[in-house]
Amino acid sequence: MEKVFKEAEGTLSALENLFSNFSAKQVNEVPFAGSWTAGQLASHLIMANGGFVEVINGPTTETNKPADIMVESIKNDFLNFNVKFDSPEFIYPENKEYDRAELLAKLKQIRNHVAEVITTLDLTKTCTAFELPVYGFLTRLEAVYFIIYHTQRHTRQLKNIYSKLDTADFN
Template structure:
């Protein structure tokens, strides 16, 4: 339990810390062709992670498999930086000007919500509010690891965006 709390907090904090390094102009700057801005990436993470927080806190059922069955596969998929994924339209960020302090506030609230879920809920239960394409219905534990690995993937991308903009 301590391991997942620490990993979730460190990963979600890394997202906030990396975003906070950007100056105001760079938050909405396109770093290279085909890339999201830092603001769009942060908005994508807010949409995705807040959605997962709702699923984790939503209806559950008993689990008839190991609670961590999909964790290794999720990790393998999301930490393979050689593969590019298309975002589902529900969590695709708008092309608009983003406010960095508002993004950071939302990310912090989500981090706190994930921390509360990890410490207060039975992570072995299966979430029934949403079936994730390719993975099925996740346990709360798997859903939290999805948040962790998906966020780690985007922290990696956010650092690349920062380095590109900082070098110009």
């Protein structure tokens, strides 16, 4: 569990650190046509990762498969940057002005909840509150890795947004 804790902590901290580089103004700037703002991206991650924390803390059942059987598939899917995914409607961010400090506080809160889950719960249990398309019901361990790889994917996007805005600021 130490390995998953370090991965989660490192991934979620990296996201927070990168997001903290954005100015309050930049959080709501569209970097290029068709892109979310940094605020929208953070909002999406808060909804998705926060939802997974709820699922992990929700009802579970015994697992009749290796607890990490879907981890590699999740990793391969989310870290394949040649594939574009469409966000499900229920975690699609609003097009509005976002508060940088509020988003940062929520990102930190989720990181703390994920750390608590990893250190206090049996990660081999299967979560039954939500069934994902393609993956089905995930174990708590797989759900934590979903958070990790989903966050890594979006951190890469956030770096791209930041580089576009940072460059634009000097033009």
